[in-house]
Amino acid sequence: MTLNLSNNSLSYLAPEAFHGLRHLQVLNLTHNSLLSLESGLSRSLPQLRELDLSSNNISHLPAALGEPWGNLTIFAVQQNQLQHLDRGLLESMPGVRLLFLKDNLWKCNCHLLGLKLWLEKFIYTGGKTDGITCGSPDTWKGQDLLKIPHELYWPCPLPSPGLVSTQAQQHGSAHREIPKPTENHSSRERDPLACEVKPKPRPTNLRHAVATVVITGVVCGIVCLMMLAAAIYGCTYAAITAQYHGGSVAQTSESGKTEGKEPFDSSLA
Known part of the structure; x- marks a missing residue:
């Protein structure tokens, strides 16, 4: 319809x-x-x-x-x-x-x-x-x-608590010929409708702060990677060194046993 x-x-x-x-x-x-x-x-x-x-x-x-x-x-x-x-x-x-x-x-x-x-x-x-x-x-x-x-x-802006009382006082003094300018x-x-569009202030150092945070994060990441690489290298080196020293000790003990057997054999002869 x-x-x-x-x-x-x-x-x-x-x-x-x-x-x-x-x-x-x-x-x-x-x-x-x-x-x-x-x-x-x-x-x-x-x-x-x-x-x-x-x-x-x-x-x-x-x-x-x-x-x-x-x-x-x-x-x-x-x-x-x-x-x-x-x-x-x-x-x-x-x-x-x-x-x-x-x-x-x-x-x-x-x-x-x-x-x-x-x-x-x-x-x-x-x-x-x-x-x-x-x-x-x-x-x-x-x-x-x-x-x-x-x-x-x-x-x-929110209405001021004293706005109503102020307006009442103004109406009560309407008989005055010259209102007070103040x-x-x-x-x-305090009029809530008298608000115009104004640019919102923004911090001027915002870009610098963001750049600082990014650079700090990159540096921390690089340092962490370097520490991780150093730890891996140290563990690998320690393992290789321990293996090398263990082989050397074994060879030394074997040679000592061989030298000890030779005089015994010669005395039997």
């Missing part, structure tokens, strides 16, 4: 809008004015296989669905206003094999790192996607998210 609601100027979908359509498999909502997606949609349409939300004004998608959307195989949100997408939403669609994400306002900062890691696994397991082109910041603008090394992302500056610093 297919339902085509494209080009209808829809801006909102009520949670019960699709009640009774539990066998619907294809839903086309392209070219409307939708702003978000209801998380309860998966409960109303458990058999849905294709969902196309392209060419809307969607700027927010839920962090997760109320329950797994196990039958969904195609999910399209290209040509919207998305800047971020929580990987939890995609993880609640375990059957998705085609994912369309292009032409959004993707902000490639620390908050998109989870999505990047999920997409790498998704492609590795056979999924197909049209990719994500960064819209900001200027450092990565126009570049493919999957080609940016994830080592260059700083972890997102408070604004500190709030910007």
